Each structure stands twice: as structure tokens, then as C-alpha cells.
Amino acid sequence: MASTLHSFASAADLAGSLADKVADTLSAAIAARGAASIAVSGGSTPKAFFQALSTRDIAWDKVTITLVDERFVPADNARSNHLLVDANLLQNKAKAARFVPLYQPAASVEEAARLATEKSAEIGIPFDVVILGMGGDGHTASFFPGGSNLARALDASTPRSVITMEAEGAGEPRLTFTFSSLQDAALLVLHIEGEGKKDVLAKAEGSGDEAEMPIRAVLRRATSPVEIYWAP
């Protein structure tokens, strides 16, 4: 499916415009079905966007928020994506939203993935909104180059689920929604910032193996158009 690049003069402009687009999409879903879902990324990029989105005037009590991926760490860990969402998105008007975490306090990451799959089963078929990020190594969600479960995560026939991922560049073991869970969102966004990420995107858009730069799976095979939001 095609992708469209939306470029902005500043990160603040991007945050405001993306927040408006996401708010419109969630409101349209609520008008049509009485509920809406959004899966967001962690990392350093989405903070300003989360803060902008949290102020938008929508029926947040009808919105379910989850993460596209998470580290296998509790929510009070500084590296937790849940902590980032708590501090920046589940604020202001968005306090009324329901949050479904991927981290589960289980004995193993495999058990946590099983529980997260169970708890997220009723949301996002498909998600109304998915916001992906991208690392400098071309990973997205926790689809890491060299990841222990990468082939399974990227296989379009793997059922919608949360699975585990371990990789050298990942730090902690990870929990991630599979490609099949994310690729058909009504609004599928890739949010990246900085010249370095633009170069990584250009490389990913060229030829080469998906396993080397897993973002290629999304750019090449997502059934929804990919809306790329970029600012310097």
C-alpha cells in the first residue's frame, strides 16, 4: 500500500496536526460505533504529540488506549512505555480513557504475552488508530533486526496477538503486537523526527531484506496506507 509523507516545519507543528488528525479519526469511530481504539508507540519521539492529543475535546470515556509494544518491566520503571503514556497522554481530557497495558506481572515474558493477548483481544479488530515509531536500526514496534521472534512477528499469517521479542538492540525482553495486529488500522501513522530518521526511512524505502530493517514490512505490505509524519 502507498505511503504519504507529511512534513512539518517543527516538532510542535507536527504534534498539533497529528493530534487533530487522530482526534478526528477517534471521534468518527465513536460516532459510527460508540467506541474507538488507539495503539501508540513508546520511545522519545511521541511525548509532545501525546501532550497535544490529551487536550483534544473528544469522548475519551469511549476510547481504549494500548501500546504497540512494551518492555518487560513494570510501569514504575523509567524505561516503561506505560509510564510515558501515563505521564503524557493519560492526562487532561484523556484521563477519562481506558488504558490496556501490555506488561503483566507474570513469572515469564511468555506468560505476560499470553495474558496481554487475552486482555487486548476485544480491542482493535482492526485498531482505529495505530501510531508507529522507528528506531535508527529500522525497527518498529518491537520488530528488531535479529529479533528472536522476528519472522513470526512479521508473518502476515501469524494471528493477531502480543508476542515476545528479544534482541541485542532491545535491552529488556519485549512484548509486541504482531504485524497482523497493526497493519490494517483505519489510520496507520509512522511518526518520525530528525534528519537521521529521514535518512533511515530513505534507506528502508530502497531495496533490501525486511529482516534487516523491519519497518520495511509496514512500508511494503501494510494493507492500510501509511501516513508518514516527519519534522526536523
Ligand SMILES: O=C1O[C@H](COP(=O)(O)O)[C@@H](O)[C@H](O)[C@H]1O
Ligand atoms: O524501542 C522503542 O523505540 C521505538 C523508537 O523510539 P524513539 O526513541 O527512537 O522514538 C519506538 O517506536 C518503540 O515503541 C519503542 O519501544
